[in-house]
Amino acid sequence: MTLVFGMVPLILIKLIHTSQVQHSTNLGRSPSDNVSTTRIALYKRALSFLSCFSAGVFLATCLLDLLPSVRHNLIKVLFSMSIYTGFPVAEFVMTFGLFIILIVEQIVLSFKESHSAGTRENSDNERQSLLYKSQPDEFTGSHESENSLGGLSDDPCIQSSAQTEEVALEDENSNPRAHSPLRAMLLVCALALHSIFEGLTVGLQHKIGDVLGIFAALVLHKSILSFSLGMNLVQSRISRKSAVKSILVFSIASPMGIAIGLMINDLWNSVSSGLVHGLLQGVASGTFLYIIFFEILPKEFNNGDDRLLKIFFLLIGYSAVTGILFLSDDTKHPFCVISDDAGN
Template sequence: MAAGGSGAGAAELAWSPGAAARPPPGLEAKLGSLVLLLLLPLACGLAPLCCFRQPPGAAAARSPVLSLVSCFAGGVFLGTCLLDLLPDYLASISAALEGLRVTLQFPLPEFILAMGFFLVLVLEQVAMVQQEPSAAAEETRALLPTTASIQTPPSSSSPSPRVPAVPGGAMRAGLLVLALALHAVLEGLALGLQEGEGAVLRVCLALLLHKCAVAFSLALKLLGGRLRPPAVAACLLLFAMMSPLGVGLGTVVAAGAGPRQRLCRGVLEGLAAGTFLYITFLEILPQELGVAQHRVPKVLLLLAGFALVTGILFIKI
């Protein structure tokens, strides 16, 4: 009996190293989020290819439903950024600097956050500068069609404005997709750097809402630029793949355990949080709340998105 017990103990000891090699926390949620971030935005982007037999007009690209969804996504983004990403980022980079025994006299965490904000800002503005001279009147608009520009109904005395075809649509579409693709990598990076399953799910919810609306608008924009459906589908596939790529990169960086790896992770978290700030305060809120139509539903949906993230954080899923 003693020999049998010792043999069982030896077998248990032999098995325990394999049992200790468990996947990092949140890996299953990240894999599921990666699949969702690839398939759902791609499906939303391909939907206009099936719905429209001819290039859609400006009114289709600025539907009230898409605007309301964007406002709800803005509330989710705001809550995720202020209540989740920012506290985690500040704690992470502080721990990394303490591990390296670095004492700062300069507000480095806030500076990194601002650099993430300016990175997306510069990227978008460079893409807009490269537009053709005939499109100079649209340089102040967001990269994606929104409700901000022409939701005021035209008066009976003035003819409705025509939307001119933009020459060099392929070049402009390429710049647009490139800017959004790099943007999506940073968004996915924010998800990949999370550790807990609850944090992964919260960031995934925010990204899915935003990316689905962006993919739908991007498809309408490309179709309106007279691109052929195969080219539009290729652009949408590239855009849909970027967030999963960012998730993979963030997961690899988050697996590092050394002090330098933790500092690198903290810097990337700050850049990603700055991206979330930019999306919320310069893309979603000004474009949607600056329009007279549906103000009360937009504000209610914005508060609902923020309340959703608050409730999720409160119950600690």
């Protein structure tokens, strides 16, 4: 089911691409042009709304699922080590994870930009002469707009080689969307890590009733997350094959966690395992924050169209995960690390 929900956005983007190709083929025929243009605009609006839905899903997963899990594990570890502090350790680990992702991305982009600077300087004169001879006009310009999704331009047209080179170089160095593949891969890693730990929760259960209850909630949660991941992948500049592989990795992460949990059932309940769990989940939650506030929301809300509807879908995504979390045992049985006979 996780794989199926993850593939839905890829199917949607393929439909958009097909409509855009038909639009280009039928260019000059007034009736079909109007129909194709309207259809493409509707597809893109729908994808924009679904992208906001995915942002709400990621936000709720980060703040209502991951962060409490991090706090739960780290408090247990500190308590077992007789360390009592009011310092927000879980929140610190989460922001530390965000800074790690930010630093890694900026280092990668710095090397990439320094490497491409020399190549661009050598080709500037030639490109300027070519562009001077063939400038795109208002109706045949091929630059990707801010509303373009999944690498699809708003204006179906055929690019010349000079225009293609200019767009590629300009987008690589000035368009923030050109940086999204790295962020998409970081999101896949964070989601896969989160899924492994959730699978561990299922594998470590001893009662069949507990296993079935947690598994049902896990399937619902993962289906929504998989759809949201697919939405993020189709709006990045990775190939369709890479997107399918990423969804496959995410789909098998939970079964891997279940298998690991079954194998290490007796070894997991220890201080070191709780520390590893808390730290890795904290870094993953920081990755979620980075993707939400540096990638998805700025891109969607920088465009002034349908602002209130986008907020509505953001709230729907947040509410969907919130409702699913009420099915978990952690919500039904509040966690308290300090027992009644403790001296504190």
